[in-house]
Amino acid sequence: MLLLLLLTVPDVAAENNVKNEKVSCDGLLFHDVYYDREILVENLGRPYNLVVHKQTGMLLFSHTVQNGTEIDFEILACHFNKEPKQCDIIGGIPGGYAIAYDSANDDIYFGGHDGIYKYNFFTKSAEFFDERGKSIWGLFIRKNFYYIEYPTQKLYVYQNDDFVKVAEAVNIEIDNFFVSKASDIYFANKTALYKVESVGRRTVVLSDEVMVRQIADDKYGDIYICGTDGIYLEDKPFNRIKRIAEIDHAFGITFDGNDNAIYANRNTIYRLLPSNTTGTCYNEN
Ligand SMILES: *[C@@H]1O[C@H](CO)[C@@H](O)[C@H](O)[C@H]1NC(C)=O
Numbered sequence: 514m515l516l517l518l519l520l521t522v523p524d525v526a527a528e529n530n531v532k533n534e535k536v537s538c539d540g541l542l543f544h545d546v547y548y549d550r551e552i553l554v555e556n557l558g559r560p561y562n563l564v565v566h567k568q569t570g571m572l573l574f575s576h577t578v579q580n581g582t583e584i585d586f587e588i589l590a591c592h593f594n595k596e597p598k599q600c601d602i603i604g605g606i607p608g609g610y611a612i613a614y615d616s617a618n619d620d621i622y623f624g625g626h627d628g629i630y631k632y633n634f635f636t637k638s639a640e641f642f643d644e645r646g647k648s649i650w651g652l653f654i655r656k657n658f659y660y661i662e663y664p665t666q667k668l669y670v671y672q673n674d675d676f677v678k679v680a681e682a683v684n685i686e687i688d689n690f691f692v693s694k695a696s697d698i699y700f701a702n703k704t705a706l707y708k709v710e711s712v713g714r715r716t717v718v719l720s721d722e723v724m725v726r727q728i729a730d731d732k733y734g735d736i737y738i739c740g741t742d743g744i745y746l747e748d749k750p751f752n753r754i755k756r757i758a759e760i761d762h763a764f765g766i767t768f769d770g771n772d773n774a775i776y777a778n779r780n781t782i783y784r785l786l787p788s789n790t791t792g793t794c795y796n797e798n
Pocket residue numbers: 580583585
C-alpha cells in the first residue's frame with residue numbers, strides 16, 4: 514500500500530501541475546519586455562549606489578543602518594556565484610556611502626564621513642586613500658576621478674596630485690554625476706537632470722520632474738536614470754528621458770556582467786532575468 518502511494522503521488526502531482534499550472538506574474542515590465550525578478554538581497558534599509566564588479570560578479574552597494582538613535586550608512590559586498598550567497602560589510606569606512614569603479618585600472622573606491630578609501634581585493638577590506646576629514650556624497654571615475662562633497666554638494670576632480678573644485682560647477686550643487694562612454698556628462702541637482710554634450714559643451718535639461726537616485730549605463734552605453742518612481746532611459750536623439758519601468762520607491766540601477774539589469778527598491782535588490790512566461794505575463798503588467 515505504501516509503495517502504491519509513493520508511486521501514485523508524484524503522478525497525481527505531475528498531472529495537476531500541467532492542468533492547473535498557475536503562472537505568477539510578479540516580475541517586471543522593463544522597456545516593454547516582461548522579466549522574472551530574482552531576489553538578490555532582502556531586508557535592507559534603502560540600498561543606494563549599486564555597482565557590480567563584472568569580473569567577479571560582486572555586487573556592492575550602501576544601505577542605511579540604525580546606530581542607536583542615529584541612521585548611518587554601511588557598504589556591503591555580496592557574492593552570488595558561490596553557495597551560500599553571502600554579503601559582507603566592508604569595514605573601516607565610517608558612514609560608508611559612495612562607491613565607484615575605475616574600469617581602466619580595475620580599482621574600486623569608497624567614500625564615507627571621513628574621506629575616500631580604496632578596496633583591497635586580497636584582504637577584502639578598505640584602505641584609506643585621500644581627503645581625510647571630508648564627507649563624501651558621491652564618487653565617479655571615468656577618465657577623471659571625481660567626488661561630490663557633503664553637505665556642500667560641490668564637485669571635485671583629481672588634477673596634478675590634488676583634488677580641486679571643478680571650475681564649471683563652483684556655483685552649483687550636484688547630487689548625482691556621471692560621464693558616459695561617449696564623454697557626455699549627466700548630472701542632477703535639486704533643480705533638474707542635465708546633460709552636458711561632449712561636442713560643443715552645450716548644457717540641456719533632460720527632465721525637471723524626476724528625482725534622481727542613480728545614473729548608470731549598460732554595455733551599449735545607453736543611459737539609465739533611477740528616479741524615485743522607476744527607471745528611465747535617455748530618449749535619444751531627443752533631449753528627454755522616458756520611463757521604461759514603474760517601481761515604487763526605486764533606489765538604484767546597475768547591470769551585471771551579462772548586462773542583466775539589477776535594481777533596488779526600498780529594501781530589496783532584484784536581478785531581472787529573461788522569463789518563460791513573457792507572453793502570458795506581458796498583458797497582466
Ligand atoms: C555608531 O555611532 C558612534 C558615535 O557616532 C560611533 O562611534 C560608532 O562607531 C558607530 N557604530 C557603528 C557600528 O557604525
